[in-house]
Amino acid sequence: MRFKLIIVLLAFVPFTSMAQDRKSKADILFYEYQYEKAIAAYRVEMEKNTLTNHQLLNLADSYFSTGNHKNASKLYLNVNKNDTIMSANRFNKMLQSLSKNSEKDRIKTFLNSKADKLSPELLENAAFNYNLLEITEDTDNSIIRNLAINSAQGDLSPAFYKNGILFSSSRARNNKNIYEPTGESYLDIYFARLGSNNTLIDVEAFKEIPATDYHKSTPYFSEKLATFFYTLSNAEEGELKYDENGKNSLAVGTFSKNNRFRFILKDLSTSFYYPFFDDNTERLYFAASFDDSYGGTDLYYVNTNNGQIMSAPINLGPRINSPGNEIAPYIFNGTLYFSSDIFYGLGGMDIYKSNILPNDSFTIPVNLGEGMNSSLDDFGFIIQNDENSGLSGFFASNRAGGKGRDDLYGFVVKNTPGIKTFSLGGKVVNLSTKVGLKGAQVRLLNQKGAILREVIAGNDGSFRIEIPWKSQVTIQAMSDGYSIFSTTYSEEGMEEIQNTSYNMGLVKMEDLMVQLEDKTVLKLSKFYFDKGTSVLNAQVENELKKVVDAVLRFPQMKLRIQSHTDTRGSSSSNKRLSQERADVIKNYLLKNGLNSNNIIEAIGYGEENIVNNCVNGAYCLDFLHKQNERTLFVVE
Template sequence: MKRYPKTISILLLLLSCSIGIGQEKKSNGDNYFFQYEYRQAILAYEAERLTQPLTAQQQLNLADSYFKTNAFDKASDLYASLYENDSLMTGHHFNKWLQSLSKNSKKGRVNELLAQKPEYLSRELMENAEFNTALLQSEIASTEPDYQIFNAASNSAQSDFSPAFYRNAVLFSSGRVQNTKKRNRAGNGFLNIFVSGIRPDGQLAQPITFEGIPSSNFHKATPYYSAGLQSVFFVTSNSENGELLFDENGKNALSIAKQREGGTLQFLFRDLSTSFYYPFYDEGTERLYFAANFEDGYGGTDLYYVSTNNGQIMSAPVNLGPRINSPGNEISPFIFENSLYFASDVFYGLGGMDVYKSNIESRDAFSIPINLGEGINSAEDDFGLIMRNEGDGLLGYFASNRSGGKGDDDVYGFKLDEKPGLKTLTLRGIVSKSNRSSEKIPQALVRLKDSQGNILARTTTDDEGAYRIEIPWQESVTVESAKNRFSTYSQVYDEDELTSFEGQDFNISLAAYDDLVEEKEGQTVVKLKDFFFNTGQTSLIPEITAELDKVVQFNKDFPSVQFRIETYTDSRGGSSTNFRLTQNRSDAIKSYLIEKGVPSSNILYSIGYGEEKILNNCTNGVYCLEILHKKNQRSLIVVLNDNVLFE
């Protein structure tokens, strides 16, 4: 079958009505191209460039025509020429170029282009591509449960697509011939909406024309039924009094309408120059999702939403962002159990349009969209997935132009025990300072390793200390985080623990070395509160051990540190007595630290200096207040290798 039949998706299905009568035609090639007659356009353009060079736009049209007709080698050559000349190439066409190369088994060239990181490709897109490529090649891709997929009995020899649940029935769009059907300017019949009952086995009964929306002779397609609003959303041609409406350039665009049961028809999006596709209403958030090709988008059609109040639009359209939208086309949004399903023809898929799933992590944040893999997806076009809970499992439908169907696009049903999609592990959260959690750590490394120590993925925190990392599911993972002059976090988690993290923030704390040390007496020491032994005593009282516990934690955070314990006293008493006293106190500190887990190899010296280093004038025979003598009674935990610790 053709890779892109005229009815593969709303992008080509419904745009066939937008051929403008006022559009200037520069050549026969242009005429055919704008009427989606791609094979004739190729012949015309090739003949024309024998007599005169094609314009850059015509070269791009010719490349697109080859792409639409599966001549991927010729398409990729033309896209390459346009790319090298920096002429008219957009992210949307760059995506087609990469698709052409992939179809020609030139993955090496694709990787070369991706390595150049052209401006067309966002950071999120690169992450999405890398992740899905690894996921589809992983062992988990071959261990997913088999789908029970069946071709719907309601399909015709024409195109049938865009299924939507309607009570115990399914609505769908169809290009099947009707006696009253008019033809658009491309010579194709207009689409209509049909309804089929759902049989106990999930099969669809003989369809009939859906009477729940006003009849017209023009396009009506891609329905969605909201039980809460008792309304059907659908796409329709802009028309008035039985005639199509065109903008000043001769374009007839597509609007989104809402028909409430027993009510009047209401147009929600209507612009003679802009088409809107695939409405989906989310009951929980009251958001109306749709696809459109606005100028500020990321490529072809992007997914957007508007906030509504009982179905009435209350906000401007919001783009779902570069995590979802790509330089390709994104269509057919559908939300089920906090996951967004949609179709995209982005270059790293299995074929043309593939269905992806992205978990909704917060109101406007999404996980990496995951290709659903073989079964739902194929080497051809797969789109418009819907599903619902049915008995002990799931019942769903989607459209595909895979081989073996009855028409250009067919509706397929499937049954499955659990939600489709390859299982992944997502960790997200904040990396902050352990002693001051309000202080976030930007540019901190976060990485995941498997049980053999291989790095599975890595990322760095943003300016707010936030990170997000996602990998194919693992039964055991080591989570690591680090930054220069900070401690290192490393912890192994098993499958049960990883499962418990799903949907929860996974925050990480790192100790900041520079917050834990200070300069004293010309050397780097662990930052501690002043503590004092009882007069003439060497035993460790609670206020001393509370400070020494900080040293124990410091060593855990920085296990390579090397210490020297120094203890001093004041000048009162004999010098030899003071020397023995401070030596015993240093030894007592050393014993405590070792008892609490500090390796003895980390404590290189334990020294008592007696009254050798008096810090003020309180020397032998000089009268001083107690507070001044106290200044000379001190213990320091010196970090000996401070200058090389982070080299």
């Protein structure tokens, strides 16, 4: 069954308030979530009349919800081909159906054919995760256990609290009403104490939050505010409240230690759930389905001041939210964990992680892979430091082998779960003007020089690039008419730079050159050897480093090294001295990154080509003699 508890947590719409808008018995059954009966009724109606596209999609959804993905995909594809009414969420279901039928290549072909109509983030996320999930190396170091406290009903949404966890359950209680769409008790909040080896024991109904006859679920406790955040049905004085269309939605409320309750996210037509309060930023994250949704349920946050909402809901954007459903946000050590049923996962709901960047953007969400995820629904992931094992936590799943509709699972891991990636962001700029270079190419290369990934910088020169972790990468940036930036990092350096804004400066070749003596030469500061020697001093070395830098930026550059002296001393000794200096310069350049292809020749001209009237026998001041003592790097 498709993630039933998404339906449980979404609003219940009584049939009596909407029957006047439906003329089909099959439609009625569909909107009552009776999918098997709806399929049978639609098939009967198809023999009498042609179904509308809306009804065909309802039938496709029914097949999808009952696991008949072959029939579901056929219907979705036919409607998508002939009509434009398909929502982003149903588009995701269509691709999920193809994935369930093991038609991954067909999905990729479909994505390529629709690339101009799909968001670049969706395409990049899909390609990246498809690539990650094909990695066969054993990266899962987790120990995962089904917990003894699970019931035959639904147990989900764990949250750390004191020496145990809070969680939601539809297990039966005498004082709890029955929720009609599922036939089970309305969700309530329970507490279980943390035992040894990350087990849970001593389950009891949690009584610190006020009782309600309806849904009370997905709790989170903020240590900073000493306040519980949780989801509950919209009700007043013990009665459910409905909007004008007969819809009862879910709200987010808080209950503080001073026994004060208040609704903080409430709209009779919109459901809010899975609240998470980040004590560091005072942002309240949650899931909801607003009009600006990228698909089904999206993740949002609001800014707060001491828990008081101070902003409109802010969508986390297309890097996180997709045409599918995103739920259950949780932040740990600068990483956002959440669940999504986007089509490129392993099954229904999968758990993903994404690093939060300094500019409030996110890295590509990474599927945590098999183990944490299964072919069914995995969601409600929480994690914390564990002095015994490294890291430990809990999540919910309806994977095979469980005790109920959804079970709680505990895990311990030595390292952060999921396949490790290398992510880098920053700008490519003109080194002279500091202006970003639009359209610059940024590449990551492996140890053999093969391109691992390539992206194009945006209008302001900004880029972000991400790959599965490697032991070494070379980072390159290039743009037409500019130099090449290239630097290699080992793992330690990669760890250091991936959390920074990494900027790469490129230069135009003409900015490195100047016309001198009717020649094109490298632009350098004037430098001098010590009198009568060919030994490199600090001043000479400093300028030669600029030559190395220029050639490394333009590897095809070819130079002629031309060394000159003044006329003091004999012509023969000056000739010999200038040649020694030219040779010393050449050897330095070859030892520091240049190769023989970069140096056409290194010639000492002595006093043959003086540039003023300081000829042999003429009296000249020292500064005039020094005009003749020079080394030129002629660019060919």
